[in-house]
Amino acid sequence: MPELPEVETVKRTLNVLVAGKTIKEVEVLLPRIIQKPSDIRMFEFLLQGQTIQTIERRGKFLRFVLSDYVLVSHLRMEGRYGLYPSEEALELHTHVLFHFTDGTDLRYKDVRQFGTMHLFPKGEELVQPPLHKLGLEPLDDEFTLEAFRQQIAKRTTKIKPLLLNQAYIVGIGNIYVDESLFLAGIHPEREASSLTSKELQVLYEAIIQTLRDSVEVGGSSVKSYVNGQGEIGMFQHQLRIYGRKAEACYACGSEIQKTVVGGRGTHICLTCQPLKRTRKKNQ
Template sequence: MPELPEVETVRQTLLKLVKDEVITSVDVFWPKIIKKPDDVSIFKQLLIGQSIKDINRKGKFLIFELDHYSLVSHLRMEGKYGIYPKEAIKDKHTHVIFNFESGRSLHYHDVRKFGTMHLFNKGEAHLELPLAKVGPDPFEPGYLFEDIYPKIKKSSRAIKNILLDQTIISGLGNIYVDETLFRAKIHPLRQGTSLSETEVQFILKEAKDTLREAVKQGGTTIRSYTNSLGEIGLFQQELYVYGQTGEPCKTCGSEIEKFKVSNRGTHICPSCQLIS
């Protein structure tokens, strides 16, 4: 699943491609992707004549800012956007097409069909689901230690599960949680209640630093991720533990191990990340 750095890279590249484009029509080939409004014909009608003013992001969500509406898009496991000539032949995994006045089209491609789209009136997107329950993004002003620390400290869950909880911190997924905890030298099974104030401060700092570095590298290419220009991310070259099972730790030389935390593959250095 694309995580914050991948979604941010898509946002940056896509904005360059579609800013100020005017939508003339919308084709929907898999209606279940459209979650709001319930009537897909209304979704299509409301978008006609709307121009794309900006693209923002909240955690793993893209937010297309139009003249009168905000289109909230979640890529889920395999969602991708690409720009094509209007006459381009649609492939079987393209489920939504936004046709532009310029003669180009924006295709939403999703092999697993898990992606979602919600259309809200301007200014209402953050007040309603799915964004209403999304926690602070590490790159926004609301990412404050004094707000997040109590939520972590009072939880008896494993810190990995806490960091994956999008209502506490948004944007972190399996890859970047593993990398964050390695950099912070915290074992993923440590309970939130066991963590000191200093340890949580370090975790939050490393989360932000790790994500910032990944954005600079265009994200991490695992399996099929590419940005809206078809370019792969390069942060996989910088990974310390994720996908490094059996390799020597870049810090101490110990063998990287993999195990399950709540059915999520989890990677650690057993020497750098002690359980106690």
């Protein structure tokens, strides 16, 4: 599933490709992609004549800000957008077409068919599902060390599933949690409440560094991800621990282990990330 860096990259490429274009008509070929409104014909009708002002991101969701509405799109496992000439033949697994007045189409393709779209009047999208309960944005100015401490410090949950919980911090999926915890030297099974003040600061900085480094190179194409221009990301070539089971740790040479934490496959270097079960002292 695309995580924050990948969705951020798609957002940026789509702004280059389609911002300012006006929708002539919409075709929905797979109705279950559209979650709101329930009437597919109404979805198509409301988008006619709408101009895409900008594309923004909230967590792993794209927000197409239109003249009067906001389209909230989640790519899920395999969803992707691309710009095509309107006369070009449809590729397999194309489910939604936005026909523009300039003779081009924005096409949504999804092999797994898990993606979703919600259409809201402007302003309503942030107070209704699926965006209404999302947590802190780790690349925003509001993501301060103190805000991070307040979300994390007193929780007795294991740190990895806590970081994956989008109600606390958004956009950090399995790849980037493993990478951030390794960079911070923290075992993924540590209780969040056991982390010292220094460890929280190091983890906070590791999350920001990892996400920024990935955004800079277009995200990770570990499976099938491409951006809106059909280009793969390059961060998979910089992964320190994720996907490297049984390989030597770059930092210490120990063999990287793979286990399951919180139901997710997890990569650990037990030398660099020792499991400390003692709770933190007041600091």
